[in-house]
Amino acid sequence: MSDMDEMEDGSGIVKKFMFLNRKAPHGTVYALEGLEVVLITAAFDQDVSMVFTDDGVYQLMKGIDSKGIEVKDFSKTYRALEGYDIEKLYVDQASMDARGLTEDDLIVDVTVLAVDEMANLMAEQDVVISF
Amino acid sequence: MPMVNIAGKEVEVDEEGYLVDLSQWNEDIAKYMAVEEKVELTDSHWEVVNFLREYYAEYQIAPAVRVLTKAIGKKLGPEKGNNKYLYELFPYGPAKQACKIAGLPKPTGCI
Numbered sequence: 001m002s003d004m005d006e007m008e009d010g011s012g013i014v015k016k017f018m019f020l021n022r023k024a025p026h027g028t029v030y031a032l033e034g035l036e037v038v039l040i041t042a043a044f045d046q047d048v049s050m051v052f053t054d055d056g057v058y059q060l061m062k063g064i065d066s067k068g069i070e071v072k073d074f075s076k077t078y079r080a081l082e083g084y085d086i087e088k089l090y091v092d093q094a095s096m097d098a099r100g101l102t103e104d105d106l107i108v109d110v111t112v113l114a115v116d117e118m119a120n121l122m123a124e125q126d127v128v129i130s131f
Numbered sequence: 132m133p134m135v136n137i138a139g140k141e142v143e144v145d146e147e148g149y150l151v152d153l154s155q156w157n158e159d160i161a162k163y164m165a166v167e168e169k170v171e172l173t174d175s176h177w178e179v180v181n182f183l184r185e186y187y188a189e190y191q192i193a194p195a196v197r198v199l200t201k202a203i204g205k206k207l208g209p210e211k212g213n214n215k216y217l218y219e220l221f222p223y224g225p226a227k228q229a230c231k232i233a234g235l236p237k238p239t240g241c242i
Contacts (some may be wrong), residue, residue, distance in 0.1 A: 043195055072191065080190035083198045 013127040016047045021056035022130065025075065027068060032060050032074055034131030039077075042084040049088035049125075050081075051118070052110070056131075057095045060106040066131050092118055137163045144178045149231050153187075156234030168223065174219050176232070183233040193238040196226035213220065 019038050025031045041048055052060055059075065066073040081089070089110045096102065096112065103110060113121065122128060132151060134141050136161035143151040148167055152157060161180060165172045172180075182203060186194055194202065196217075204212020212216075217225035226238040 039192070039195070043197070074191050076189065076191045080192055080198075081195070083194065084201055 018125040019050045020127045020130040022054045024055040025059040030131040051090045053092035150234040168228045180233045186220045193235040
């Protein structure tokens, strides 16, 4: 069984990691810290997906200007994810609708999922980490 | 954090010697950092340093070495986008050393 061979040195095990982003980009450190964890995880060749729901959808908004609150605008960094081979980005349809947002308002290409589709995707994961 | 005097200007660096305020960066600072890293800057080094500055301006992060290598390959061709070429230029790690010279923070995910 190939799993056994992989277990021997602990490498080559690929798990499905989902990072769930639920908070607005600024005001707390969750969004930025979550993004950094994702970038680090990418180095370990895992199956990574990111989900944006509730106020987390604001993290992906185009045209963020954080100068007035004197913090770094890291929204452009989401566009670097592709270079890190993180291409599975999902947003929650209801969260988008509630905030009057469409895919055109977002800085990256995403897949919009209805709540039942999101539930199925979550059920498939080995690890779900919420920020 | 420590202050260093570079070409008559006081600049702040972190405990590992990375520039704290990216906007202060200039060629004198790059040359100072290169001496600290024992790297003799050639046009090939500058090409990578300038590439990193452009990458940072676009994405607001310093790329991990794997990502840097791939991105350089895309922009400057496969003969430059490989570990051998980049490690010859920056023997102690292209992301780490070139980022320092470019005035960027230490790459995210650099352990």
